[in-house]
Amino acid sequence: MLVIVITGLPGSGKTIVSDVARELGLPVVTMGDIIREEAVKSGISSSMHR
Numbered sequence: 001m002l003v004i005v006i007t008g009l010p011g012s013g014k015t016i017v018s019d020v021a022r023e024l025g026l027p028v029v030t031m032g033d034i035i036r037e038e039a040v041k042s043g044i045s046s047s048m049h050r
Helices: 014-023 031-041
Strands: none
């Protein structure tokens, strides 16, 4: 399995790259998605950190 990792500072174009990957039918997993899933599993609400 080939894994491509995109990293960069805010505003560097990571979202554009992931949008293009999705348009090409490639699976995209973002760290934010994983963190939100784990927070839900742990019973942590996003409103707890505001």
